[in-house]
Amino acid sequence: MxxxxxxxxxxxxxxxxxxxxxxxxxxxxxxxxxxxxxxxxxxxxxxxxxxxxxxxxxxxxxxxxxxxxxxxxxxxxxxxPNAHRPHHHLVCARCGAIRDVHPTGNPLSDLPDSERFGFAISDVEVTYRGVCPNCAGA
Amino acid sequence: MxxxxxxxxxxxxxxxxxxxxxxxxxxxxxxxxxxxxxxxxxxxxxxxxxxxxxxxxxxxxxxxxxxxxxxxxxxxxxxxPNAHRPHHHLVCARCGAIRDVHPTGNPLSDLPDSERFGFAISDVEVTYRGVCPNCAGA
DNA sequence: ATCTTACAATGGACATTGTCTAAGTCAAGC
DNA sequence: GCTTGACTTAGACAATGTCCATTGTAAGAT
Incomplete structure (x- = not known):
């Protein structure tokens, strides 16, 4: 605890x-x-x-x-509960299992000013989807 | 049409x-x-x-x-309706307005094998959040 | 043009997830 | 041990979406 x-x-x-x-x-x-x-x-x-x-x-x-x-x-x-380290998520398209992941790089730097439409961007959320080994094996 | x-x-x-x-x-x-x-x-x-x-x-x-x-x-x-060109979304945290955006780079290459947990990843979804100029001006 | 039939539309019940409220209960300070 | 305002409760309600049995109809066949 x-x-x-x-x-x-x-x-x-x-x-x-x-x-x-x-x-x-x-x-x-x-x-x-x-x-x-x-x-x-x-x-x-x-x-x-x-x-x-x-x-x-x-x-x-x-x-x-x-x-x-x-x-x-x-x-x-x-x-x-993992609120204290920034991370994104990897989700199984079949069973819905979720893993925390830590990609390298910063998606914010991938969005040029011309694509920001004047927004003050404060947050980026990335969700990877795929099939987990469990579901793929079945 | x-x-x-x-x-x-x-x-x-x-x-x-x-x-x-x-x-x-x-x-x-x-x-x-x-x-x-x-x-x-x-x-x-x-x-x-x-x-x-x-x-x-x-x-x-x-x-x-x-x-x-x-x-x-x-x-x-x-x-x-814009299903034919891959894109992501930029969402206003206040009014919920949504814009299609086209970031450079590929978030997939930002996820090392060690962070894939054996998943066969097929899709990445990126959502940028911020305040749109309209809401910021108010 | 009419018939046939499989596929589509309808309305309403139902399911899921979440929010709200009024009334009762209790933790914490005195 | 009181008091009090914050917390909890049960259940009604809301928003979104799905399902099903019935009715309707688009499009090919004759």
């Missing part, structure tokens, strides 16, 4: 049983869970936790910069 | 009044409409057209490679 709970408490986050279990669910493996998956895992330990609370808590953690929202498909948003 | 309808007919697409108006709606300006916006514009000319038909027709046009689906936010998918 990392110091996520400590950091949150230090920021004046009111600590409730619900928030604790949500934070602990995310503070494990670097997988990319949906809100409902987080809710299911949280409910194993705190059966009465409501969906709304999970949604609220996830939204707060995103605002606090402790986790990232990832939308790689039209389905549910996923939550990425 | 381009030759979109001709191309579709040539591919054996059964031409109905509904499909014609949907194709014609898309065959105009290179804007990025949602399915419901397409439905609204189509209904101006064919008031009885149903939502399901618009969804079906858009899905078919995507399968045929005549238009592209774009998902730049968590809201509705948008449809991009």
């Amino acid at each position: 990392s110091d996520l709970l400590e950091r949150l408490r230090g920021r004046g986050w009111r600590m409730t049983a619900q928030r604790r279990v949500v934070a602990e669910v995310l503070d494990g493996d670097h997988v990319h869970l949906t809100a409902d998956e987080v809710h299911a895992r949280a409910a194993e330990r705190l059966p009465e936790i409501s969906r709304a609370t999970v949604y609220n808590t996830l939204g707060e953690l995103v605002s606090l910069g402790e986790i990232l929202e990832v939308s790689t498909d039209r389905r549910a948003k996923r939550y990425d | 381009s030759d979109l309808l001709e191309r579709l007919r040539g591919r054996g697409w059964r031409m109905t009044a509904q499909r014609r108006v949907v194709a014609e709606v898309l065959d105009g300006d290179h804007v990025h409409l949602t399915a419901d916006e397409v439905h609204a514009r189509a209904a101006e000319r064919l008031p009885e057209i149903s939502r399901a038909t618009v969804y079906n027709t858009l899905g078919e046009l995507v399968s045929l490679g005549e238009i592209l689906e774009v998902s730049t936010d968590r809201r509705a998918k948008r449809y991009d």
Whole structure:
């Protein structure tokens, strides 16, 4: 267990049983869970936790910069605990598995001024899609 | 009007009044409409057209490679008639406006083998986000 | 021109994901 | 141990999209 709970408490986050279990669910493996998956895992330990609370808590953690929202498909948003190192995503077109990746280079420098249309660009998001070894082997 | 309808007919697409108006709606300006916006514009000319038909027709046009689906936010998918020249998107973080952009370079070459995890990568999608001149001026 | 038939359109129910609200509950400070 | 404002809850609601059974029709065959 990392110091996520400590950091949150230090920021004046009111600590409730619900928030604790949500934070602990995310503070494990670097997988990319949906809100409902987080809710299911949280409910194993705190059966009465409501969906709304999970949604609220996830939204707060995103605002606090402790986790990232990832939308790689039209389905549910996923939550990425790896918020402290910039990265992009590699998604399996078959099974939807997501890996964090760290490309070299900066896509921003690939966009000439003439293609910026006066926008003040603040962020670039890159999603690689392909078939993972698991799905390809089948 | 381009030759979109001709191309579709040539591919054996059964031409109905509904499909014609949907194709014609898309065959105009290179804007990025949602399915419901397409439905609204189509209904101006064919008031009885149903939502399901618009969804079906858009899905078919995507399968045929005549238009592209774009998902730049968590809201509705948008449809991009500019399917014949590869491009990426620049999205206004305030108003959601979308522009097609053509970055130089190839993001694929920025992803070393060690970061591919055995995936057979087939596609890269780049989304630039920022504030458009309109929203910045306000 | 009419018939035939497979393919398309329709409307409405349903599914998924997420948001909102009013009322009850509780963590943390006094 | 109170008090209080923040938190949680259940369920209604919203937005987008999909599915299905029924009805309609485009286009080839006669």
